Amino acid sequence: MRDDLRVVAALAIAVSFAGCEHIYGPTSPSREWTTHESARYVLYTRPGSFAESNAAALAEVLEDQYTHTIATLRIAPGARISMFLYNSGSELDPPLPSARAGVAFPETNAVHAVSFAPLDNDLRALLTHEANHVIVQNGLGRAGTSFMNEGLASALISERFAEIGPTFLRRWVRTNRSRVPPLVDLIDDEKWSSHSNEGYRASAAFLAFLLEEYGADRLKQIYHAPSADFAGRLRDSYGRSLAELEAAWLARD
């Protein structure tokens, strides 16, 4: 009997860990939503929220972004995007890392984003950046580096409603030259930090430079290159080294 109890106790300990599923598995999504539909988006908003009352204005920004991105990259339009707009990052488990933050899920055409008043440039930039992840990956597939994945989503931000895209990035580089990380570090996924504003902005500014100066077709040639191949693929496509292009970019901006 004593042996049996020991085994039962051991089994209880094992079961209490509940296996990998309960350690690594995702939580269930929230079900409290109202929806607003536009041509290429479904906006999921919290009942009574700022996002619900401004859904039409948010959809207008996002529709413009969809048109802008597929025209700039010359890619086919993809699927309809579901934008889940939260009042706070703490409504999610795990919570989003900052007050205004978002993440994209290109495989299921969805976005999580925190959306609270006012409808300012920060909110426009956040929503359009996350939508761009889905639009670009629908059109081109998975990017080879975090540098490309995050940088291009910001480099493509439309400026119809405000100067929050390439114009903002160019100004930021001009006024923050000492904070611009070296490109050789940014293209290396081992050194990429998802919490670095400088990394996001410098990556976006350089890719916006490439798009403006050389067009979308060459950019697509380096889009899938992994870190180890990136510099070589860049040289093959642009005929100039990473250092030369970096110098040209910083001289222009």
Next chain:
Amino acid sequence: MIRFISSTVAALAFTAISASAQPAPEPAAAEASTGFSAQAGFEAFALRDISRTLRPPDASPISWRGGGVVVAGHLERSGPRSAHLADVVAANAGGFTYVSPTRRTDALPADSAYRFDARYEYRRYLLRDLFLKGLDIGAGLQANGTRAGFDRHITSSLSTTTRISGGGLGVVAAARLRRWDRLHVTASWANGETVSRLEVHHSASPGAIAPSGGGNWFTDTIVRADWRVAPSARVSMTWRRGVEGYSSNHYHYAASRQGLTVGILYAR
């Protein structure tokens, strides 16, 4: 990872404690037998992509869900104290939908998924006749090989194909009930990890995405019941539930599958 290791250690501790708790050898209550079953049924499949691989992971609120036929073969050579088990499972899923918290939208009809699993398991029944006659509790180790594929159509002209091949190891806790001659019931719960290779192709950039290594965890629960209908034949029914998470370079997902299969088991 630390909690996974803790989980594994706990399972191994359970094995060790159980082993140390063994009473002196007794006459075998269950006869040695070899059985083979072929089964077919239905399996539902669901996938959510993950953006941040935290604990818990940041997973999409939308799941890509489908279902289809699953066929399974099971070979078991069991004795009073141990068992060798081999399983092969092939499943195909279609009829996909995108399921959000409040609505369901059909995916394009060409969307499909498949998986092929092969597993071998060695199991020891460390406690026999626990609490009641015929109830045995055991633990085991499992080796597996797997191949999975997902074909997702974004539009009629844009599509992605994903192929994942790998192999790994798991630890198993199991129970079997052989209290009655006609009905045998076995349940197992496995946790483990696999190492795999990922290949993704996008129709707009064929061959452009470099293959990458990755890995996943899995938690599988299987309950099997066999009902004797002839001296060497049994009707066999199996319920399987599997949950897994996958992580590779810029590609992460969590998937689940659940299915029921029915077939015939020949035993001697």
